[in-house]
Amino acid sequence: MTQTRRLAAILAADVAGYSRLIGADEGGTLQAFKTIQAELFDPTIAVHNGRIVKTTGDGFLVEFSSVVDALRCALEVQRAMAERNVGVRADRRIQFRIGINVGDVVVEDTDIFGDGVNVAARLESLAQAGGICVSARVQEDATGKLDLAFEDMGEQALKNIARRVHVFRIGPDRIVQPAKYALQSSLTLPDKPSIAVLPFANMSSDAEQEFFADGIAEDVITALSRYPSLFVIARNSSFTYKGRVVDVKQVGHELGVRYVLEGGVRKAANRIRVTAQLVEAETGNHIWAERYDRDLADIFAVQDEITEAVTIAVAPAVRDAELRRALRKPTGNFDAWTAYQRGLWHLSKVTLDDSILARQFFQRTIDIDPSFAGGYKGLAMAYMAATLRPHMRVPFEPNISAESLARQAIALDPADAEAHSTLAEARLYSRGDYDGALAEAERALALSPNLASAHAALARTLIFSGRPRGGLVALEKSIRLDPHNRALPVRLNELTLGLYLSGEYEGAVEAAKRAVRSNPEYPLPYRWLAAALGQLGRTAEAEEALEKAISIAPASFDMFVRQRVPWHRPEDYAHMLEGLRKAGWEG
Numbered sequence: 001m002t003q004t005r006r007l008a009a010i011l012a013a014d015v016a017g018y019s020r021l022i023g024a025d026e027g028g029t030l031q032a033f034k035t036i037q038a039e040l041f042d043p044t045i046a047v048h049n050g051r052i053v054k055t056t057g058d059g060f061l062v063e064f065s066s067v068v069d070a071l072r073c074a075l076e077v078q079r080a081m082a083e084r085n086v087g088v089r090a091d092r093r094i095q096f097r098i099g100i101n102v103g104d105v106v107v108e109d110t111d112i113f114g115d116g117v118n119v120a121a122r123l124e125s126l127a128q129a130g131g132i133c134v135s136a137r138v139q140e141d142a143t144g145k146l147d148l149a150f151e152d153m154g155e156q157a158l159k160n161i162a163r164r165v166h167v168f169r170i171g172p173d174r175i176v177q178p179a180k181y182a183l184q185s186s187l188t189l190p191d192k193p194s195i196a197v198l199p200f201a202n203m204s205s206d207a208e209q210e211f212f213a214d215g216i217a218e219d220v221i222t223a224l225s226r227y228p229s230l231f232v233i234a235r236n237s238s239f240t241y242k243g244r245v246v247d248v249k250q251v252g253h254e255l256g257v258r259y260v261l262e263g264g265v266r267k268a269a270n271r272i273r274v275t276a277q278l279v280e281a282e283t284g285n286h287i288w289a290e291r292y293d294r295d296l297a298d299i300f301a302v303q304d305e306i307t308e309a310v311t312i313a314v315a316p317a318v319r320d321a322e323l324r325r326a327l328r329k330p331t332g333n334f335d336a337w338t339a340y341q342r343g344l345w346h347l348s349k350v351t352l353d354d355s356i357l358a359r360q361f362f363q364r365t366i367d368i369d370p371s372f373a374g375g376y377k378g379l380a381m382a383y384m385a386a387t388l389r390p391h392m393r394v395p396f397e398p399n400i401s402a403e404s405l406a407r408q409a410i411a412l413d414p415a416d417a418e419a420h421s422t423l424a425e426a427r428l429y430s431r432g433d434y435d436g437a438l439a440e441a442e443r444a445l446a447l448s449p450n451l452a453s454a455h456a457a458l459a460r461t462l463i464f465s466g467r468p469r470g471g472l473v474a475l476e477k478s479i480r481l482d483p484h485n486r487a488l489p490v491r492l493n494e495l496t497l498g499l500y501l502s503g504e505y506e507g508a509v510e511a512a513k514r515a516v517r518s519n520p521e522y523p524l525p526y527r528w529l530a531a532a533l534g535q536l537g538r539t540a541e542a543e544e545a546l547e548k549a550i551s552i553a554p555a556s557f558d559m560f561v562r563q564r565v566p567w568h569r570p571e572d573y574a575h576m577l578e579g580l581r582k583a584g585w586e587g
Contacts, residue, residue, distance in 0.1 A: 004107045009070040009138070010120040011050070013077070013098045014059030016129035021094065032094055033058070040080050046518045047483070048073035053112055059096070059124075063112055067102050067141040071148070074098045074132050076254075078172065082130060083244060095172075099123025100134045102141065119165060122158035130172030139168040194231040194257040197221045199242040200274075203266040213265040214239075215341035216274060220261070225450040226417070233257060234452040234482035236348065252281020255483065270295055336369035343378045347385060348486065358382045373413035380405035380422045384429070402426040417448035424457040432566040434465035452482035460494060464567045468501040489519040496528045500535075500579070501572055508532035512545075523553035527560065531579025542583035562587060 015021065021029045037055070045052060045062055048069040053061045064070040077096065085093040101123055103116025119135060127133040134142075139150050150168040158165050197220050202213040218235050225232045233255050241251060248260045263276035277289035343361035346354040359382045365375030383402035403426035409419035424440035427433040438461050444454035455478035462471030475498065479491055492515035499508040512529035515522065526549035533542035550557045559565065561580065564573040577585075 005104055005114075006107060007103070008105045008112065008116065009064040009067045009100065009102045010105065010112070010117050011062040011064065011070050011074060011098060011100050012059065012117075012120040012124040013062075013074075013096045014056065014124055016095045016097050018058035021092070024091070029094070036081075036084075036094065040077060040084075042517060043488070044073055044076050044080070046488070046514055048076075051513070052517060053110065061112075061117070061120075063105070067100070067138050068145050070100050070102075071132075071134070071138070071142055071146055074100060075148075075170075078130055078132065079250075082172065095129035097124050097127035097129060098132045099125070099127055100132065100138050102135065102137045115161070119158065119161060122161060122165075123167060125159075126153070126156065126167060127169065128171055132170040134168050134170070136166035136168065188256065193259065194233075195224065195259045195261060196233040196238050196251060196255045196257045197224065198246075198251065198260060198262045199239050200262075200276075201264040203264045204268070211338055211341040211345060214242075214345060215337065216265055217263070218341070218344070222418075222448075225448045230450065231257070232450040232481075234450075234485065236452075236485040236487075237482050239348070248279045248281050249284055256480075257281060336365045336372050336375065339365040339368060340372070340374045340378055343382070347378070347382055355382060355386055358385075371412060373409040373416055373419060376405045376412070377409035377416060377419040377422060380409065380419070380426065384422060384425050403430050415447055417444040417451050417454060420444035420447065421451060421454040421457045424454075424461060428457075428461055428464065428567050430566065432464075432568075434461060437461040438465070450481055452478045452485070455481065456491065456494075459498070463494065463498045463501065464569065464572070466569060466572070468498040472498045472502070489515050489522045489525070492518060493522070493525045493528065496525055496532075500528050500532050501575065505532040505535045509536070521552065523549060523556050524560075526552065527557065527576075527580070530583040530585075531576055534579040534582030534584070537582070539582075539584070546580065546583045546585055561585070 015033065018029075037060075041060060042052070048064070049066070050062045050064045050069065050073055053063050055061075062070075062073070064073070078098065081094070081096060085095065099120045099122065101116055101120035103119065104114060105112040105116045106114045123133040123135060133153075134150070142148060142150075148170060150170060153167040153169050155164040156167045197217050200213040200217045202210050217238070221232060221235050221238065224230055237255060248262070251260050252258065258281060260279050260281050261276060262279065263274060266273045266275075272294055274292045274294070275290070276292075339361045343358045343365065346358035346361065359379060362375050362378035362382055365372060365378065369375070380402040383405065403423060406419050406423035406426055409416055410423065413419065420440045421444040424437045424444065427440060428437035437457070441454055441458040441461055444451060445458065448454060455474050459471040459474035459478060462468065462474060464471075472495065475491065475495055479485075479488075485491065492511055496508050496511040496515060499505075499511055508528060509532045512525040512532065515525035516529070526545050530542050530545035530549055533539075533545055561577070564570065568576075580587075
């Protein structure tokens with residue numbers, strides 16, 4: 001086997017008291033650990049550019065190229081676990097101990113070995129439950145980059161380590177207190193006012209109003225996104241904070257924004273109260289706050305008032321701009337609007353069952369109010385979401401349906417940017433209409449410069465029409481605007497194929513591996529991973545990826561490989577087949 005060496009930051013984590021937890025509730029502990037890995041560890045590691053080297057039954061070994069990334073990842077995991085454990089009995093809490101070291105490692109295939117790894121594992125055993133221990137080298141590298149309070153533990157004798165190691169500790173009390181974990185943002189602030197709109201809290205006892213509260217926040221996001229002078233974080237990323245008690249400073253750092261809007265909705269009979277406040281994330285200062293009491297019939301006026309006031313408060317440069325009302329035509333019918341919001345809620349879940357429910361709610365929206373563009377747009381989006389699912393063999397009919405529905409939405413509301421973005425995708429995927437798709441994507445961005453889905457539609461169109469490098473730029477902007485989207489594996493797969501079609505096979509391999517780590521059951525990245533590895537002559541790895549691509553979703557593999565789908569140019573299709581044949585495919 002070939003061995004290489006490289007410098008790396010190594011994070012080792014395990015569950016404190018794992019044997020006791022297994023003894024008390026084996027099934028529950030194993031399921032909880034699996035859930036934590038899928039919902040917290042895997043996506044957090046991916047966001048911070050880490051690579052899971054191996055799982056150890058009760059923990060993980062992760063490699064980073066940056067000490068700062070490793071520390072940020074550890075802090076985010078420990079803070080999130082502290083939130084998960086609120087209200088859980090002390091003897092049933094799953095708490096991680098984390099050790100971080102930086103040093104030379106020996107790389108063999110996908111595994112790493114050496115003194116640097118061993119030290120990280122020993123540091124983990126010194127950490128408190130919920131805490132982090134690091135070597136002096138890690139503490140030195142973090143100085144000036146992260147504002148952290150390290151506790152000096154002096155030189156420690158570590159098991160099976162010949163030399164004594166200088167150790168620093170970050171206790172759980174220093175991690176969960178906001179004043180103790182102020183980090184330099186991993187995302188550079190944009191050169192214009194930036195804002196994240198958090199989910200509005202449902203202050204009513206009626207659980208049905210959850211959809212109503214979500215809809216208020218989403219419409220504010222949509223309206224703010226139409227202002228070219230603002231940088232607005234997309235709904236999917238903002239809504240990852242739903243139901244969580246968060247510190248505004250933390251939100252600002254994690255999303256890379258200067259301002260955060262938060263609020264609440266309280267409904268009683270036919271009256272509604274909406275409260276909203278704008279906070280400067282860096283200082284925690286309240287910039288603006290307001291309360292609106294309205295009849296339900298005035299709900300869209302409330303949306304416009306909030307949008308107008310927030311825009312003036314956040315961006316003084318916008319004060320002299322034309323303050324427009326929402327361009328999307330509202331339904332005027334509360335029941336139709338509620339059905340539409342429920343459809344969006346189910347669509348965001350990214351499961352087959354929720355996709356079916358989303359279609360039902362969007363169809364109900366159309367039945368209630370055929371003049372409301374949102375119902376047609378939502379149904380078109382639901383069809384497009386189903387197009388590339390692994391269970392689909394032939395996607396053309398859904399695409400054609402989506403194109404027709406998107407056109408109906410645009411006919412009702414020509415200024416709906418999401419409808420134009422959806423039409424761009426439908427024209428691309430139904431018949432490979434590159435020019436038409438490009439025109440619709442550009443129209444969507446003219447209407448809403450911060451619409452992440454429009455940048456993604458532009459990226460796909462450019463990549464598949466023979467301009468992959470331009471597509472990669474648009475894709476980067478889409479991911480930056482919506483960094484926590486549940487569709488991240490899809491975006492990473494698109495990044496992979498863009499790099500592959502550019503001939504950047506090494507980059508394609510790394511992007512595909514990131515996509516696989518973010519969702520190992522998503523089949524499409526394996527196909528491009530196999531092709532890229534085939535082009536690089538890494539036959540054994542290519543064959544393994546090819547086997548995965550076929551076994552996880554054989555119908556999907558057949559659809560993309562045994563026939564040329566309409567959006568693949570003949571030369572790109574041939575390019576893909578060339579890589580797959582080098583990987584061992586004999587079709």
